[in-house]
Amino acid sequence: MNWYDVVKAMLPEHLLLAGMVILLTLEILRGRPRDGFVVAFLALAAAAAAALTLHMEGYTGAPFSGHFSVGPDASLAKFALIALALPVVLISRDDFAETRYYVLLLASLYGACLLVSSDSLPTLFLGLELMSMPVYALVLLAQLRADSAEAALKYLVLGGTATATFLMGVALLYGWSGSMSTAVFAAALGSSDTLPVAGVVLVVASLFLKAAIVPFHGWAPDAYEGASVPVTAFMATIIKAGVLFAALRLFETAPVTRPLVDVLAVLPLVSMIWGNVAAIRQTSFRRMIAYSSIAHAGYLFYALLGAGPGRAQAVVFYVVVYGIMNVLAFAVLPRGTDDERSDRLESLQGLYQRRPFAAIMLGIAMLSLAGLPPMPGFVAKFLVFRNVLAAGYTGYAVLGLVASYLGIYFYLRVIQYMFMNPATADQPAGHPRRLALAASLLCLAPAIVLTFFPGWLLDRF
Amino acid sequence: MKLLTVIVLLPLAGFLLNGLLGRRLGRTFVSIVGCGLPILAFLATLKAVLLLQAAGPDAALLEVAYRWASFGDQGFDVAFYFDRLTAVMTLIITGVGSLIHVYSTGYMKDDPGYARYFAYLNLFLFFMLTLVLGRSLLVCFVGWEGVGLASYLLIGFWFEDPAKAAAGKKAFITNRVGDAGFLLGLFLLYWALGTVNMDEINAAFAAPVAPAVSASLVGVLLFIGATGKSAQIPLHVWLPDAMAGPTPVSALIHAATMVTAGVYLVARLHGIYEHAPEASQVVAVIGVLTAFFAATIALVQTDIKKVLAYSTVSQLGLMFLALGVGAYGVAVFHVYTHAFFKACLFLGAGSVIHALGGEQDIRKMGGLWRRIPLTFGTFAVATAAIAGIPPLAGFFSKDEILWFALASQHGGSAALWVLGSAASLLTSFYMFRLLWLTFLTPSRMSHDTEHHVHESPFSMTGVLIVLAALSAIGGFFELPHFLEPLLPIPAVAGSLEHYEHTFVFVAVAVALLGLAAATFMYRRGLARGEALAARFPRLHRILGGKYYIDELYEAVLYRPLHWVSDRVFLGLGDRLLIDGSLHGLAALTRRASGRLSRVQTGQLQWYVAMAVIGVVGCLVWVWRHG
């Protein structure tokens, strides 16, 4: 065991952990809330920088052979995860002053980073749990809503069920192979035996549940609506990204074969349709985004249909763009004192007149989520469907595209509310906040880069 | 210098000057430009004619202005072509046109749209010259449509009156129907020959190797175009309505020039018709039927201009009769004589209307010969000319038409002759009826009107005199022989060869019979005519209603079109089927959205159950298909 490797390979994680420790120490020592934000932000920034450096260096290392390894791809994914958390932290400041909020956030992020590097199923399991568990608490931390506890319970029970399902799947895979390596999963994909395939199905089902794929999506709309805005942003971006990275880690580059293809295609397809259709009549912004995230989870899992390196490219690019746009949307969302009311879509009416910058940013986010060119969301969608088509699933690709068409309407409806409908009298004033502005600029910059130079990210694979 | 181009462009310059500057620069300027440029064009035409004469009987002047568009090695040139046929037409257009411009300076003196009027008139001349000078059918078509436009503008000149504006629209659209036929013929020719130059078309059809296209089909299609422009059945409906325009316009466009474009076209493309007996037959039959039926309608008209309008339709029918039987030169001859006397008649009518302060109903006229003698004199000469009284111009051309209708080996027949002569008889009758009722019978004018009557200014009467003189002596110019190098005169059936002079007498007799009958009926005024009408009320009503052709079109074409468009296309197609299905899909999606929202019950246990359903379903699926 090489200690230098242990430190360097896990540097981002270590920095996150250091952040947690410092925060906890501070809480014990002084209990001053303000420090929480600063420390967390610095820890995140350091971790992000570390991940980026590792990626740029092209560092490869496996300090815990067979359990944990780092390559440039993993570092890039970690960088994406941590960097996405930066604006989330920025918009958290006004809602959450407590140190523990940031500790939980960092812990969850730690778990997500673990997923990306895990080489064995126990590591993956721990990463998944470490990522999810703090979020159960985070959902509840939104004291603005009376229903947060309900949302948290729903998330927790379904998450717990998913954990059990995942473990059962791991057990089956383990029973089949006698190994706990993640490679077992990829091997099982090609197997025609029922035991490993059942294991794969159970693992995939648990990932589906964590990523909110129909019919495992029940928790998502309720949890998103019940949680506070920053936590919703966190769930919609980082948790989803983490789950997908976990899936990527499991699937590697192995092709998906016949009976599993249908599982991996039909349920995401149903998700796209379900999410996009159900979102049409929502009146709560967060609930709408929840359904939208259900649909996006569908696209993301669609990307797994394709084989080879294009898979990782598609997933990472999609996750990054989707995450940026979601965070951007939440960053500029006007917030009133009454969370339940300012969450109504109608409160966005006439937003352009009141706060043009916010309206335009939100509009860009919506169009990008809808996947309309020239927004980067289009390139992401393009990548996914290119992979599906390249893998030969023309029918699924066409159906998926048609499903994505269904989603255009409700995104446009948001724009319609903001730009075309007159403002009503009793709307939250929602004055701009500096940190939220910084967060939105933090999202906007990469969005612009990815619009004009998507190759910057794509060529890294 | 490109003489032909100059001839064409002179009136265009007039149009631009008058149209853009006319209102600012005043009436004198407008009059000088408006009349001067057509007169210049006339002079230029004369020069061209001299050049042509020097070049020989079947020579032609050719000027290529520029290439309009090219496709590979083919293309369309804007080129002008001037041979004897063109020369005759151009002279008529610029000559009669100039006269009418001069007349208009008097007639339109007080109209607020004076500049606009002259601009339109010049525009018309421009297009008409393009029509006859154009070498290719395409350039011809430019003029063809253009004169339609000018006609549209001039008919609707007093556009405040919706009826007049509507008449303009009707003229344009009816013409458009014919134009569609013209275009079809043009397309066919271009496909078959790769050219639409008319001289080349004629040559191609005369060539020993026949073009790969049916001459009859082309002939009929082009003739459809001609029926539109020349107001032949079934597209004749627009011409009588076109009298809504100022009277000089009626004289110029709807009597002397534009309406003869169809005749010109057929004569110009005689090469096709010579090889298309079926098409020629169609032309002859349509022509003679038009001549006859229009004449019957003219019998009962009471509007002075309407009578003349139907007479025009009828005369045009006779021209087509001549074309149909292969006597192209004769048809042009009639175009030429008709231009003089019909212009004279219309301008005379204009003078009458001018004198009466706008009154057009002949039942409210009478006894005018004493009050406006100059007008009366010229009108009478022209009436005699159109009726075919020798030795006036109309006599010569009409006589020859009827003769060839009977005797031509290119489709002449007794039936054509009988109908043609009947039309001729009726023409004589209704023209003299007009003359009697307008000028000679005792006055039936209201007191006010009578007080107002005055002779027109010299700018008008002078023109009338010139035209009357031309109507009187124009027939002595043997036009068919002049044109013979271009337009062959058909062979006469052997059995009739020696009876030509006999039929001259028959024709004179017919004209005189008409004169006598009109004199008998209308010498004393309206009474006898009304009595006759009362004896045959149904016939009178049919004639007065112009055979209800307009109503028929309205009922058969326009209303169904409207109904189908409104109810079937818009209501059923657009709204119900297309938009309906789209709205249906949208509603379906919304309902589905509601359903899906209802699945989200908020019940934790149901969510778990959904997940379990998913797991079980996946397991079962994989197991079944594994």
Place this chain on the structure above:
Amino acid sequence: MADTQLLLGLSFVLFALGLVGVMVRRNALVMLMCMELMLNAVILALVTFSLETATLSGAVLVFLIFVVAAAEIAIAIPIVLQLSRQRSSLDVEGYDRLQG
């Protein structure tokens, strides 16, 4: 000795029983206990497979599951407590304010 298939069958049945419990029992605490049952079923499967494949990693994972189960309960119980205080009920069917 014992039959692998039988133990595995027991594990599946216990897993299903736990899941059924989550679905059918209205009491939130019972629900949490049923989740524990599911984890126990997984442990049984892992132990069985560890024996069958003669490897240790299954048993190691069991230890991790112990920890995670404890942590999960540690988070779940306060949530349920808070809910029961808010709604003065442990009836999960009543927790349906968020829906649609």
Place this chain on the structure above:
Amino acid sequence: MTIDQLLVYFFGACAMLGGVLMLVARHPMRVALALISCMLSLAGIYAMLGVHVVAVFQVLIYVGAVMVFMVYVIMLLDVRDPSFVRRYSRMLLPGVVLGALLAGALGVSAVRLGAPAIQPGASAAPSYLVQPFSVEFLREYWLHFELTSVLLVAAVVAAIAIIRTGRRSDG
């Protein structure tokens, strides 16, 4: 059939009974007791199979820590809750059916009847004794060991956060 095997069957039957009792018992306390009995039965099985480490920790952690906490909470909340009386949710029938289907589906996929039985203590088998197991655990899996600590810290912070939040929203 040896006594060991019989005991395994017996404990298996006990565990199953405990599981079923959890579903039908009315009061949460009874459910907790059923779960405890189920867990103890499973621990028995593990012991019979020779996996003593797991058996011990099953009893220590699960029964000793988790379930005690659970029972404590149940006692804390021992009020007459409607859910004590009406045990079952609307999903009773579909839930049972789905459970049966799931068990069946898993069984069909994974259980091959007639496969060879486990032979614990065979030469290739690893040792489940505490000391060798611990050495192996800490050598090969010390990353996970450390990670569990992070997890537990996070869980503690989460629990505290939830409780604090609840307190504040009350006050």
Place this chain on the structure above:
Amino acid sequence: MGEATWLNWLLWLPALGMVAVTALPKGRDSLVRSVTFGCMVLQFFIAAILYQRFDGTVAGLQFATDVPWIRDWGVGYRIGLDGLNVLLVSLTAFLGPLVVAGAWNAVHKDVKLFHVMVLFIQFAMLGTFLAQDLFLFYVFWEAMLIPMFLIIGLWGGERRIYATLKFVLYTAFGSILMLAALIYLVLYTHGSSGYMTFDLRHLSGSQLPLNTQLWLLSAFALSFAIKVPMFPLHTWLPDAHVEAPTTGSVILAGVLLKMGTYGFMKLGFPLFPEAARAMMPVIMSLAVISIVYGACLALVQTDIKKIIAYSSISHLGYVMLGLASLDLIGIQGAILQMVSHGLVAGGLFLMVGMIYERTHSRAVADYGGLARMLPVFSVFFTILTLASIGLPTTSGFAGEFMVLLGAFNAAWPAHLAGNDLPLTLAVIAVSGVVLGALYMLWLAQRILFGEARAPHAPLTDLNSRETAILVAIVVAIFAIGLFPGDPLAKTELAASEFQQRVAGGTIQLGSAR
């Protein structure tokens, strides 16, 4: 400066304009207008220079730029002028300043956003025309939706939200399937040639089996046909036009609709020539149905804008007919007709906007005798009406005539070979000439002639700004109508290449599969 630089300036000038306008301070509306207008004028001059320097006798792209963009997939920033797009690019650049000038007094709400959107759509339209890369084309193609969505939805009439959603959802649907088809095409080419590229020049070389071609062409055609719009996918157009502000209508009618026909010409037919031949009877039939159907519907409308909107359907039917004829004259005519329709319909919509600004009514029934009240207006309206009808000497005639001539040239051989469908269709198409006159003259007669009446009378006649706009359009109309030779010379080579590629030497027009 290199030649390609000019073209890049042309394309990116509106984008720069967007940035500049965005950077302007709040409330400086007239400054915003001036900057936008200046940008457009500059762009027009660049386009004029490029048009002049474009050499019609040289095959292939001119002023081309080819820079890798997403290297991994072979996507490049590839733009260039060729014979097919040179006229449309010029048209777009020509209409740009007119659109801005036309909206000078019409827009008072959110002026800045409006002009940014106008520049945005200009950018997207030019990009669509210039793109020589399938990916780039698609991006620009779809990018047009967003500004149009806002232009209609923000500054439109009463039912603007319905109309704009209808527009976007209609057009987006077609695009989605096109996306699938284009990815498939690229992947197929990748499979057969071994390297992945979105370069149109390479893609058109791929030999696809007929069945695949048919599927792909159908997907492309759906998207293009919606944009054209062809019957029965046209119902978004009247609503969009009626609800759109003048600017929106002008852009829509002037340029946007040509995207569909351009798409067929640039992508649909040349990429899938065999399928195009096989589908030609269907396309031709739909084109002719559009001609007649549009004209008939225009006949029964009571809203001026709707009449012009339906007339657009009819006129673009001619374009499609010309393209589908696969005859050189027909294709050339189609290109000319696109430009002509852009000018004429654009001009008509501008005029409707001018009168609407004065009276706030678009109902035909509200007007009468404008020729007396607004003589200058009436003159221009008459000229545009006549150009719309296709009177000789106007551009409308040149296009329509050549299209019909081409259709007949193609139809006769088929007729002689025993296939009467093309001939029947061509004859029906000619009847559109009559119908066109019917509805346009009806419109002109109702509003210009008769008893003088209008809401909010007395009205002021056109001011010099409005007159200047219309003079520009009218001059262009007559220039093209009288001297089509010059523009046609620029397109001829490209058109004949198109014809040879699609017709494949032997024209088996209408020969059903």
